[in-house]
Amino acid sequence: xxxxxxxxxxxxxxxxxxxxxxxxxxxxxxxxxxxxxxxxxxxxxxxxxxxxxxxxxxxxxxxxxxxxxxxxxxxxxxxxxxxxxxxxxxxxxxxxxxxxxxxxxxxxxxxxxxxxxxxxxxxxxxxxxxxxxxxxxxxxxxxxxxxxxxxxxxxxxxxxxxxxxxxxxxxxxxxxxxxxxxxxxxxxxxxxxxxxxxxxxxxxxxxxxxxxxxxxxxxxxxxxxxxxxxxxxxxxxxxxxxxxxxxxxxxxxxxxxxxxxxxxxxxxxxxxxxxxxxxxxxxxxxxxxxxxxxxxxxxxxxxxxxxxxxxxxxxxxxxxxxxxxxxxxxxxxxxxxxxxxxxxxxxxxxxxxxxxxxxxxxxxxxxxxxxxxxxxxxxxxxxxxxxxxxxxxxxxxxxxxxxxxxxxxxxxxxxxxxxxxxxxxxxxxxxxxxxxxxxxxxxxxxxxxxxxxxxxxxxxxxxxxxxxxxxxxxxxxxxxxxxxxxxxxxxxxxxxxxxxxxxxxxxxxxxxxxxxxxxxxxxxxxxxxxxxxxxxxxxxxxxxxxxxxxxxxxxxxxxxxxxxxxxxxxxxxxx
Amino acid sequence: xxxxxxxxxxxxxxxxxxxxxxxxxxxxxxxxxxxxxxxxxxxxxxxxxxxxxxxxxxxxxxxxxxxxxxxxxxxxxxxxxxxxxxxxxxxxxxxxxxxxxxxxxxxxxxxxxxxxxxxxxxxxxxxxxxxxxxxxxxxxxxxxxxxxxxxxxxxxxxxxxxxxxxxxxxxxxxxxxxxxxxxxxxxxxxxxxxxxxxxxxxxxxxxxxxxxxxxxxxxxxxxxxxxxxxxxxxxxxxxxxxxxxxxxxxxxxxxxxxxxxxxxxxxxxxxxxxxxxxxxxxxxxxxxxxxxxxxxxxxxxxxxxxxxxxxxxxxxxxxxxxxxxxxx
Numbered sequence: 001x002x003x004x005x006x007x008x009x010x011x012x013x014x015x016x017x018x019x020x021x022x023x024x025x026x027x028x029x030x031x032x033x034x035x036x037x038x039x040x041x042x043x044x045x046x047x048x049x050x051x052x053x054x055x056x057x058x059x060x061x062x063x064x065x066x067x068x069x070x071x072x073x074x075x076x077x078x079x080x081x082x083x084x085x086x087x088x089x090x091x092x093x094x095x096x097x098x099x100x101x102x103x104x105x106x107x108x109x110x111x112x113x114x115x116x117x118x119x120x121x122x123x124x125x126x127x128x129x130x131x132x133x134x135x136x137x138x139x140x141x142x143x144x145x146x147x148x149x150x151x152x153x154x155x156x157x158x159x160x161x162x163x164x165x166x167x168x169x170x171x172x173x174x175x176x177x178x179x180x181x182x183x184x185x186x187x188x189x190x191x192x193x194x195x196x197x198x199x200x201x202x203x204x205x206x207x208x209x210x211x212x213x214x215x216x217x218x219x220x221x222x223x224x225x226x227x228x229x230x231x232x233x234x235x236x237x238x239x240x241x242x243x244x245x246x247x248x249x250x251x252x253x254x255x256x257x258x259x260x261x262x263x264x265x266x267x268x269x270x271x272x273x274x275x276x277x278x279x280x281x282x283x284x285x286x287x288x289x290x291x292x293x294x295x296x297x298x299x300x301x302x303x304x305x306x307x308x309x310x311x312x313x314x315x316x317x318x319x320x321x322x323x324x325x326x327x328x329x330x331x332x333x334x335x336x337x338x339x340x341x342x343x344x345x346x347x348x349x350x351x352x353x354x355x356x357x358x359x360x361x362x363x364x365x366x367x368x369x370x371x372x373x374x375x376x377x378x379x380x381x382x383x384x385x386x387x388x389x390x391x392x393x394x395x396x397x398x399x400x401x402x403x404x405x406x407x408x409x410x411x412x413x414x415x416x417x418x419x420x421x422x423x424x425x426x427x428x429x430x431x432x433x434x435x436x437x438x439x440x441x442x443x444x445x446x447x448x449x450x451x452x453x454x455x456x457x458x459x460x461x462x463x464x465x466x467x468x469x470x471x472x473x474x475x476x477x478x479x480x481x482x483x484x485x486x487x488x489x490x491x492x493x494x495x496x497x498x499x500x501x502x503x504x505x506x507x508x509x510x511x512x513x514x515x516x517x518x519x520x521x522x523x524x525x526x527x528x529x530x531x532x533x534x535x536x537x538x539x540x541x542x543x544x545x546x547x548x549x550x551x552x553x554x555x556x557x558x559x560x561x562x563x564x565x566x567x568x569x570x571x572x573x574x575x
Numbered sequence: 576x577x578x579x580x581x582x583x584x585x586x587x588x589x590x591x592x593x594x595x596x597x598x599x600x601x602x603x604x605x606x607x608x609x610x611x612x613x614x615x616x617x618x619x620x621x622x623x624x625x626x627x628x629x630x631x632x633x634x635x636x637x638x639x640x641x642x643x644x645x646x647x648x649x650x651x652x653x654x655x656x657x658x659x660x661x662x663x664x665x666x667x668x669x670x671x672x673x674x675x676x677x678x679x680x681x682x683x684x685x686x687x688x689x690x691x692x693x694x695x696x697x698x699x700x701x702x703x704x705x706x707x708x709x710x711x712x713x714x715x716x717x718x719x720x721x722x723x724x725x726x727x728x729x730x731x732x733x734x735x736x737x738x739x740x741x742x743x744x745x746x747x748x749x750x751x752x753x754x755x756x757x758x759x760x761x762x763x764x765x766x767x768x769x770x771x772x773x774x775x776x777x778x779x780x781x782x783x784x785x786x787x788x789x790x791x792x793x794x795x796x797x798x799x800x801x802x803x804x805x806x807x808x809x810x811x812x813x814x815x816x817x818x819x820x821x822x823x824x825x826x827x828x829x830x831x832x833x834x835x836x837x838x839x840x841x842x843x844x845x846x847x848x849x850x851x852x853x854x855x856x857x858x859x860x861x862x863x864x865x866x867x868x869x870x871x872x873x874x875x876x877x878x879x880x881x882x883x884x885x886x887x888x889x890x891x892x893x894x895x896x897x898x899x900x901x902x903x
Contacts, residue, residue, distance in 0.1 A: 048880040087876045091851035176844040
């Protein structure tokens with residue numbers, strides 16, 4: 001790569017060919033404000049807040065898109081850039097509903113941050129979006145047009161995650177606004193990546209935490225919680241902890257403090273998922289069926305498959321997601337074991353995900369006619385709940401006591417939260433079942449032609465299994481095309497709809513970027529490395545559960561397996 | 576042969592006739608450089624003519640279809656493995672396509688009906704429209720010459736530019752341009768004059784110099800600059816459209832409102848200054864209350880920070896009208 005020098009604010013800086021000024025400035029800790037810039041997206045150049053002066057150029061230039069050139073002299077903080085910034089900020093602020101005190105996003109809202117920082121707060125014009133509508137996509141996503149600043153990050157992201165782009169700009173009178181698509185063949189997969197990439201609060205999850213808060217105070221109810229693998233290394237961010245901090249034991253303590261009756265760990269159910277998926281894969285191999293098996297624990301991917309690629313449904317494993325398995329176990333096995341009345345139980349799960357809110361409404365996943373889960377909270381909702389109940393995760397003492405077997409996962413169950421983790425966890429078990437030996441180190445090779453895709457080849461008894469893990473639907477689409485062309489190309493495929501897997505999920509703390517994804521995933525893997533039990537089949541709790549409950553075929557079927565079907569477009573509600 | 580025509584265009588100093596005035600030979604040479612990579616090259620004629628009150632391209636479609644198509648054929652000959660698309664606004668498409676086809680038959684020339692708005696006349700907005708993408712300008716670079724339609728090298732020229740290239744090829748070019756004349760005049764229409772002819776002379780020689788107090792908008796019915804009679808002795812740059820306004824009979828605020836309606840409807844809403852300013856200016860004109868301080872702020876960000884020429888140029892008509900007409 002070609003390197004050269006440029007100057008930013010008279011400071012000499014090394015730059016590489018192809019680098020953009022805003023990225024260089026961020027790397028050098030030179031502050032340039034920007035709302036629409038996101039490292040996951042190509043520069044869209046819409047907000048016009050990152051304007052800089054370039055020596056020899058009479059117009060200001062958008063630094064997010066501006067490529068560095070040798071000898072370039074950039075000025076980020078001049079009377080002209082400051083004047084332009086304040087005016088554009090004021091224009092943006094005037095189109096955004098002025099209701100910050102009631103907005104759930106205010107702490108993380110970049111527009112609010114800049115408006116205060118640059119004293120450009122307040123509307124210089126009347127609030128033109130006040131009366132615009134709000135939409136709900138299924139039970140998951142909330143779009144508030146009155147807060148939208150037209151940056152197009154959501155629609156850019158949505159066109160990667162869906163086929164055709166569900167959230168799109170449409171002309172509504174004199175302006176364009178973000179609308180859900182009315183096309184019959186385009187639907188939301190509820191992944192929530194639009195929320196993760198919205199710089200303001202125009203997109204959010206449909207919240208349930210107020211209901212849960214109420215139920216926690218209801219003496220007649222026993223509220224039980226489970227939390228997903230990836231939650232343990234992301235929740236800390238909401239309390240200002242360093243990226244990737246594992247707060248598992250603090251989650252137990254915090255939930256107890258707010259009145260949880262019992263707390264379980266979804267990672268334990270991930271171990272169950274692995275046992276079942278491994279069995280399914282082994283059976284396939286034994287039958288000589290060479291076609292691929294695709295993971296199904298990501299509900300956004302399942303929705304994608306059911307809506308956009310129904311012909312691929314036959315390759316999906318029938319095994320339910322860990323959330324649903326654990327929900328089912330809580331409402332059957334555990335309730336019976338503890339001799340409790342099911343009517344008193346409220347089952348709440350803390351998920352890194354907005355599609356999980358949709359998953360719990362799928363009737364084919366109901367157990368004995370009942371929902372396995374009553375409420376799904378995102379990580380952000382849990383943080384709000386704790387903060388409103390004055391629980392500071394920094395101050396609370398970790399609690400390791402009173403852990404049911406359903407709260408004791410293996411390391412394999414915990415790495416589920418990182419892209420590739422499901423695949424790795426499954427292979428640890430498949431390998432052991434086929435060879436009688438433990439799989440030492442699985443070496444993944446990145447598939448260079450595809451982004452966020454890694455591949456491994458495992459040779460078992462002279463037979464080589466080619467397996468692949470991919471995250472982000474944009475990248476998964478390419479693997480799906482490969483499967484369509486040759487269904488035997490890969491033995492096992494892990495698909496996670498969100499870039500990076502659940503650690504980058506649509507219900508995770510905001511902001512998100514690759515550095516954050518890496519830190520959250522590293523947190524999970526370092527926990528795994530420290531665990532004595534690193535395989536699902538090695539988890540003693542699994543043996544107990546199977547001996548006591550799941551070896552019964554009927555139980556296993558109703559708790560662990562499901563079916564898929566071609567799905568029609570989901571509900572869009574206008575408010 | 577190929578080098579010949581590009582050199583001839585360069586020597587003729589032909590500037591693009593869409594209004595921006597970019598040297599045509601540079602576009603052609605940039606596309607020529609892309610040859611030989613086995614890539615298809617697209618040759619596009621931009622006949623969107625979306626600016627209000629301009630109709631000089633229509634004049635060519637009506638009166639010189641053969642010469643225009645000849646200009647396109649010259650481009651097809653110049654670039655190996657090329658294919659042409661004539662992009663026409665829906666009105667022109669419906670009216671002139673049939674006749675144009677008489678001359679384009681047998682050549683790789685197809686027609687595209689423009690159904691999108693004003694911004695689809697901007698060359699990269701146009702490419703998006705043909706590709707079925709949302710109509711908004713694309714970041715440059717890459718320039719269309721390198722990665723245009725479907726990411727392939729693409730030449731985009733205005734209809735008149737092709738007509739002039741036909742003239743250049745056949746040694747008929749005399750540095751002339753078509754001017755459309757509209758507004759409070761006796762002889763509306765399209766007239767041919769030397770490209771650097773002063774507006775005053777054009778109006779005089781077409782019998783259109785008014786006897787009353789007036790002002791002129793030159794450069795398009797939305798983006799054009801306002802000039803007073805005493806400013807019309809020198810040649811002007813920009814789209815060759817002259818609109819004459821009777822000063823007594825023109826409600827300047829209403830005129831501003833018309834522009835604002837046009838802009839807020841026709842802009843793509845991509846970037847903050849253009850999207851918000853167009854709407855806010857419309858609000859003010861509707862309320863009959865101009866806040867000059869706020870306007871000046873919006874003009875500043877429009878000119879300094881807009882993404883594309885539409886936004887960058889939006890302040891000009893307002894500013895010149897306010898300075899020269901409204902504030903006096």
